[in-house]
Amino acid sequence: MVGVPRSKGCGLCVQRRVKCDQNRPACANCIKYGAECPGYEKGHKFVAVKHAIRSRGQKQRRAYETQLDLSSALTEDTMLQPDEDVSNPRVSTWLATRDATTHAPQSTPGVPGSLCKPALPFVYNMMCELFGIHSRSEVVYSAPWFTSLLNYLGRAPALDTAMCAFMLQLVGSSKRDEGEISRGRDLYGQALRSLQMALNHPVAWKSTETLAATMLCCHFELFAGTLDPVSWMTHAAGVSKLIQHRGRRCFSSPIEKDLLRGFRPIISLQCIFAGEDCFLDQPKWQKLSSSLSLVAVGDGKEYDGVAEPFGALDSSWSRCHDGYFVLLAKVPPVTRVAYEFREDKKNGIAPDPSRVNQLAQQAGRLHSDYRTWYDGAVSGGAILPPIEVPSQDPNSPFDTVLKFSNPWIGSFFTCYWATLIILQEALNECQVGQEQRPYDESNQELVRDILRSLEHVGHGIMGPYRIAYPLRVAYEFVDLPLQMWVESALERYSQQWAALSPETFPRLHGKSGPQLFSDAGSDGTRL
Structure with a gap:
């Protein structure tokens, strides 16, 4: 009979075009990805046609131009608002995504909205627009997995909505389009709800899609700061726990290794600012972290059969790239103990000599290792x-x-200088008496070099990401005129990157002098 669907799979598997095992009451695919199976009853497909007299010679309009699937049919409460231009291809794609997400059809209750209409065309269009505003290398260099996630869309609602939200945030902030930013936040809320379901699912929590979605949500917070400028730290801590629960053996595929490699800096910096030990410093994780960049070297790599260029990463840089982050994971304990010593001295409490000696050895050894890393990278x-x-x-x-030869190379220089400042300040704290601070002059030179790098390293959409850590360190070691100049730069950076809001810097909280990542707010979050 004409018009009768031939597939016997459930409604969701038919839409996703994957093989359905036809188990009842729910198929295995829906169970795996935490979606409610819509069942196997076939809905009718209606074709909306407008009665009109065709002029002679005019071809019949093709069926796909007029047919309306029930899953995306507009109801009265989903009609276009007056300020929405349906002629814009991106807006029409967004509307399809929004309507499918917020108004699931009654015939298929519980179907994740992001799977009712494919997210791939929308994300691809947004990505093309983003690369038209910013160079591809600017966006992808720090996250080589970014474009590779296109191959994973349509498999999990959490990843679909998180990716759509992140793209809307990037493009919206680049164009200063408040409408797209607002839509991105709406989808971000849906992504969090889908992510919570996936994390509570016995199988989906361990999937690559769930891991990618958690990382995208953290990146979204870095740019948007939905609750406050330091909300990204909560998400970063959650990603760290998820990675540890998955275990290092789950990072065997190229995409999973690239996900970890791209998120590794955020993990270490969250631990530095929060005063917590970094799990990447554990021996079992060190071995994995020391070889993450090696898999990215070559003429190209493939994810699900789709080639992905590796960008600016070559074999000589990859070895130094991993070495830097292996050492960075060792910094948080030094920062935490040095901060405790400083607070004790402020309160007239003499630190335990044995702990002082231990910190001096730890900071001195790490300082020497960083110097060796730098000499090897340059030579x-x-x-x-x-x-x-x-x-x-x-x-x-x-x-x-x-x-610098490349803004991303400049980022490693400035981050290296910032880490040296932390280690040398820790060594200063181990000295007896305030007059014995052998690294003060060196720290001032490093701070000056960091500030002189802002003009080149800090531009572009990822400029705030590159400069955030070194700028936060340098700020505590400059005089008032330079602090005011930095704050004016923060006002510009925070328009694109909420994590660099002036609220996270100490002077605005009535503090003066080097703080070494003191409390940023009344909630006790250290930054």
């Missing part, structure tokens, strides 16, 4: 030292600034 040609060029910023307090 091996993996990174090129910066050159001095005249400043192009009329508001810059510096006549000359530092320019």
Whole structure:
């Protein structure tokens, strides 16, 4: 009979075009991904046609231009608002996603909205628009898994909605389009609900899609700061717990290794700012972390048969890349103990000499390891030292600034300098008496180099990401005029990257002098 669907699979498997095992009451695919199986009854497909007289020679309009599937039919409460332009392809795609997500059809209750209409076309269009505003290397270099997630859309509602929300946030903030930013936040709320269901599912919590969704939600918070500028730290801590529960053996595929490699900096920095030990410093994780970049080297790599270029990462840099982050995971304990010593001294309490000696050895050894890493990276040609060029910023307090071969290479220089400042300040705290601070002059030179790098390293959509950590460290070691200049830069950065809001910096809380990541707010979150 004409028009009768031939597939015997459930409604969701038919839409996703995957094989259904036809188990009852729910198929295995729906159970695996935490979706409620819509069942096996076939709904009718209606074709809406408008009565009109065709002129002679006009071809019949193709069926797909007029047919309306029940899953995306508009009801009275989902009609277009007056300010929405349906002629815009991206808006129409967004509307399809929104309607499918917020108004699931009654005939298929509980179907995740992001799977009722494919998310891939919407995300792909948004990604093309983003790469039209910013260069691809600017966006993808720090997250080589970014475009590879296109191959995983349509498998889990949490990933679909998280990816759509993140793309809307990136494009919306780049264009300063409040409408897209608002839509991104709406989808972000749905992503969190879907993610909670996936994390509570006995199988889906361990999937690659769930891992990617948690990381995307953390990235969203870095850019948007939905609750406050430090809400990303809560998400980063959650991602760390998920990674540990999955175990290192679950990071065997290229995409999972790239997910961990791209998120590794955020894990370490969250631990540094929160004063917590980093699990990546454990021997079993160190072995994995020390080889993550090696899998990204080559002419290209494949995810599900789709080639993905590795970008600017080459073999000489990959070895240094992993070495830096292996060492960075060792920094949080040094920061925490040094901060405790400083607070004890402020309260007139002398630190335990044995702990002071232990910190001096730990910080000194790590300081030496970082120096060795830097010498090897420069001598091996993996990174090129910066050159001095005249400043192009009329508001810059510096006549000359530092320019790097690549802003991402510049990010590693500035992060390396910031880490040296932390270690040297810890060594200063181990000295007896305030007059014995052998690293003060060196720290001032490093701080100056960091600030002179802002002009080149801090531009672009990912500029705040590159400069956030070193700028937060340098801020505590500069005088008031430079602090005011930094705060003016923070106002610009925070428009795109909420995590760099001036609220997270100590002077606005009535504090003066080096704080070494003191409390950022009344809730006790350290930053």
